[in-house]
Amino acid sequence: MFVIGTRGPDQPNLAALPFVALKGAVSSGEFPGEPPRVFLMQEATYLADRELDLNEVKAVGLPPVGEVVAFLREHGLEVVVCRPCAEARGLREERLMDGARMGGAGDMAKFAKTHSATLTF
Numbered sequence: 726m727f728v729i730g731t732r733g734p735d736q737p738n739l740a741a742l743p744f745v746a747l748k749g750a751v752s753s754g755e756f757p758g759e760p761p762r763v764f765l766m767q768e769a770t771y772l773a774d775r776e777l778d779l780n781e782v783k784a785v786g787l788p789p790v791g792e793v794v795a796f797l798r799e800h801g802l803e804v805v806v807c808r809p810c811a812e813a814r815g816l817r818e819e820r821l822m823d824g825a826r827m828g829g830a831g832d833m834a835k836f837a838k839t840h841s842a843t844l845t846f
Contacts, residue, residue: 726750726759727840729833733768734782740772741784742846744793750842751800761797762836764828766807770816773806773825798824805832 728747732739747761765773772779772790779791787793794802805828806821818827837843 726756726842726844727762727764727836729764729766729843729845730769730772731767732846733771734777735768737782737790738784739846740769740782741787741790741793743769743844744790744797745784745787746844746846747802748793748796751797756841759840760801760803762803762805762840764805764807764833764836766810768814770806770811770814773804773811773821774816775820775822779822805836807833 726747728743730740730743734740743763747763750756751761771777772782779794780789782790802824804822804825806816806825808827808829811817811827821827
């Protein structure tokens with residue numbers, strides 16, 4: 726499954742959903758051979774900032790985003806951050822969390838094409 730996140734840490738209930746959805750997809754086994762991918766754009770780019778403690782991003786009734794990301798990394802999580810969105814917010818590539826990279830619309834199109842399901846939050 727491929728997920729697009731648009732909400733940032735200022736809206737933790739919505740920011741957590743892309744990662745929780747991916748964890749559910751991985752755990753269910755419904756998407757064999759499809760590594761979890763997330764494309765962060767708009768305010769969600771802040772979630773990829775290595776200076777942000779993802780364990781502080783908590784949605785009501787759900788585990789902290791940091792715990793979910795740790796699980797997903799064990800399953801090959803790829804995090805792509807929209808370069809124009811991130812740079813407009815002052816986030817540079819050297820500040821991205823481990824395993825994340827900058828990308829663009831081409832990455833989003835490729836992931837949508839190569840995955841059987843795409844969700845946007």
